[in-house]
Amino acid sequence: MLFDPHIHLASRTTDDYERMAKAGIRGVVEPAFWQGQPRTQVGTFIDYFNSLVGWERFRASQFGIAHFCTIALNPKEANDPRISRDVLDLVPRYLEKDGVVGVGEIGYDDVTDAEEKAFAEQLELAKKLAVPALIHTPHRDKKKGTERTLALVKEVGIPEDLVIVDHNNEETLPLVLETACWRGHSIYPDTKMTEERMVGLLKRYGTERMIVNSAADWGKSDPLKVPKTADAMRAAGFDEEQVQTVCWHNPIRFFEQSGRLDRTLLESDKIDQTLLFEGNSVLRGQQPRRQ
Amino acid sequence: MTTMRQAATLLAMSVTERQDALMKRLRAGCPESGVSWLEEVARTALSERSTKRLLDAFPATARRLGTGLLATTTTCEPEGTSNFTADVGGRAVLLLVAAVIDPENLKTVTEAAYDIGDTREKIAVVRSLGLLPDNTQLLPLALDAGRTNDANLFAALATDNPYACQRYPEPDLNKLVMKAAFVGIPIDRIIGLEQRCNQDLARMGMEYIDQQQSADRDFPPELWLAIGPHPPAGAVARMIGYLNHSVEAHRLGAARGLGMTADGRARAFLQERSAVEESPEVRAEVLRSLEALSATG
Numbered sequence: 001m002l003f004d005p006h007i008h009l010a011s012r013t014t015d016d017y018e019r020m021a022k023a024g025i026r027g028v029v030e031p032a033f034w035q036g037q038p039r040t041q042v043g044t045f046i047d048y049f050n051s052l053v054g055w056e057r058f059r060a061s062q063f064g065i066a067h068f069c070t071i072a073l074n075p076k077e078a079n080d081p082r083i084s085r086d087v088l089d090l091v092p093r094y095l096e097k098d099g100v101v102g103v104g105e106i107g108y109d110d111v112t113d114a115e116e117k118a119f120a121e122q123l124e125l126a127k128k129l130a131v132p133a134l135i136h137t138p139h140r141d142k143k144k145g146t147e148r149t150l151a152l153v154k155e156v157g158i159p160e161d162l163v164i165v166d167h168n169n170e171e172t173l174p175l176v177l178e179t180a181c182w183r184g185h186s187i188y189p190d191t192k193m194t195e196e197r198m199v200g201l202l203k204r205y206g207t208e209r210m211i212v213n214s215a216a217d218w219g220k221s222d223p224l225k226v227p228k229t230a231d232a233m234r235a236a237g238f239d240e241e242q243v244q245t246v247c248w249h250n251p252i253r254f255f256e257q258s259g260r261l262d263r264t265l266l267e268s269d270k271i272d273q274t275l276l277f278e279g280n281s282v283l284r285g286q287q288p289r290r291q
Numbered sequence: 292m293t294t295m296r297q298a299a300t301l302l303a304m305s306v307t308e309r310q311d312a313l314m315k316r317l318r319a320g321c322p323e324s325g326v327s328w329l330e331e332v333a334r335t336a337l338s339e340r341s342t343k344r345l346l347d348a349f350p351a352t353a354r355r356l357g358t359g360l361l362a363t364t365t366t367c368e369p370e371g372t373s374n375f376t377a378d379v380g381g382r383a384v385l386l387l388v389a390a391v392i393d394p395e396n397l398k399t400v401t402e403a404a405y406d407i408g409d410t411r412e413k414i415a416v417v418r419s420l421g422l423l424p425d426n427t428q429l430l431p432l433a434l435d436a437g438r439t440n441d442a443n444l445f446a447a448l449a450t451d452n453p454y455a456c457q458r459y460p461e462p463d464l465n466k467l468v469m470k471a472a473f474v475g476i477p478i479d480r481i482i483g484l485e486q487r488c489n490q491d492l493a494r495m496g497m498e499y500i501d502q503q504q505s506a507d508r509d510f511p512p513e514l515w516l517a518i519g520p521h522p523p524a525g526a527v528a529r530m531i532g533y534l535n536h537s538v539e540a541h542r543l544g545a546a547r548g549l550g551m552t553a554d555g556r557a558r559a560f561l562q563e564r565s566a567v568e569e570s571p572e573v574r575a576e577v578l579r580s581l582e583a584l585s586a587t588g
């Protein structure tokens with residue numbers, strides 16, 4: 001069984017869900033992030049957050065996948081003064097919703113003051129509520145951004161066990177390894193991190209607190225990167241227990257610290273496509289499946 | 292009779308008394324940790340005069356208190372609360388605290404709880420409407436719930452909830468009753484419907500029955516309750532016909548409807564039915580209706 005702890009399913013299709021389920025993915029975490037285009041009012045965030053805790057969870061359940069999410073104002077849009085304060089004020093309430101397993105994605109993107117303010121405020125919130133924080137690291141000037149990230153984590157004083165630093169590569173991972181933070185790796189098609197490079201990191205540094213995700217979203221990305229990495233690990237001689245550690249147990253253990261990750265949802269393989277969400281179905285007249 | 296006594300009680304109950312009545316039931320039926328969490332939230336919100344505290348706690352209420360049915364106590368419950376679940380009760384308390392902190396902004400706070408709520412949270416808001424002071428201003432929210440596709444949310448407004456019959460304008464109430472009949476919600480669970488029945492509703496109900504019959508489809512027998520008090524031409528005869536229907540629920544519905552008509556012509560037929568009716572439930576209803584008709588002359 002596989003778990004993808006970072007995937008933006010609101011941007012994906014039912015075909016993706018079907019392929020993911022078929023490849024063995026039984027659970028996901030969908031962090032709140034930006035949607036590829038700027039949102040200009042707080043109401044758009046309300047609708048987005050609502051879909052993360054409601055509609056998207058329902059869609060996933062229709063394919064036998066347990067869906068959890070994290071809620072935050074993302075760093076990119078923290079830079080927009082039209083919405084940032086209002087969205088930050090909404091976050092505490094959404095963090096109390098069922099199935100919300102932490103604060104995220106927070107962090108630096110362009111490393112601006114506004115980003116840092118939102119980042120620190122939301123890290124404090126995670127600390128206060130004792131829930132996991134999922135931290136995005138910048139794609140440009142990555143090493144420096146990661147150093148500043150780890151410094152802020154120390155400054156805020158949130159327990160490092162509650163922090164995952166995501167989107168690591170060969171340059172940033174050694175920095176994170178010096179802390180107790182969890183180590184996230186996003187596997188992308190063609191660019192950045194590949195399955196093969198990931199296997200290299202696992203060979204070199206072991207499996208402890210190592211986590212793999214697809215970070216699939218509205219851009220060119222691949223929702224099957226977790227199963228593909230699992231296959232690459234097997235091909236490189238890792239045993240099944242090690243594969244399960246990285247692709248199942250680690251992410252679950254991390255997000256379980258929230259107290260809101262309901263394992264019975266992961267373990268149940270019930271699908272009931274006769275169910276409706278607020279009166280709506282994912283079906284378009286097809287025969288509902290029940291198992 | 293009980294309903295009327297309870298309604299009178301609610302009018303006489305202050306906001307804090309309504310809160311206390313709910314807290315008593317929550318204490319009896321919920322985990323202690325959840326109840327003290329709720330009390331703490333209320334205390335902090337009151338001392339900081341912060342309705343944001345209440346709204347931030349709104350989603351967590353189901354997790355803290357559970358979602359089980361709250362047992363009723365021996366004392367009078369505020370009307371429409373007898374089948375409150377723990378999460379509904381807890382959320383109603385939060386809204387009542389908001390009414391104490393900032394009565395001017397109760398509309399804004401209640402709408403915020405509803406707009407950003409998931410279905411369970413929305414249901415809790417809708418079920419609490421009858422408990423809130425100055426609740427006429429919450430009509431737009433109730434109308435929104437009445438238009439939903441979500442069967443559970445709609446049921447929270449339409450069944451065991453006094454709000455719609457208290458506050459809905461007639462045309463909206465009629466639509467709500469017809470929608471309830473259409474989606475299979477028993478309209479005898481619309482609290483206060485008897486006092487709000489009107490000619491237009493009776494006409495709509497009758498037309499619906501006609502339409503179903505011409506399509507050879509069934510209709511909910513309780514629909515006669517919406518028709519009985521103002522029967523259009525021909526309706527009494529139709530009800531009399533249904534008194535002899537082979538399906539017990541139809542005989543029951545017709546008997547109940549006839550009891551509301553104040554139409555003396557029905558008495559002979561009810562008497563006749565009472566002599567041959569085998570179902571004790573229908574027989575009792577037939578006798579009740581006879582009594583109601585003789586009371587009206």
Ligand SMILES: [Zn+2]
Nearest residue numbers: 031033105215
């Ligand atoms: Zn992401």
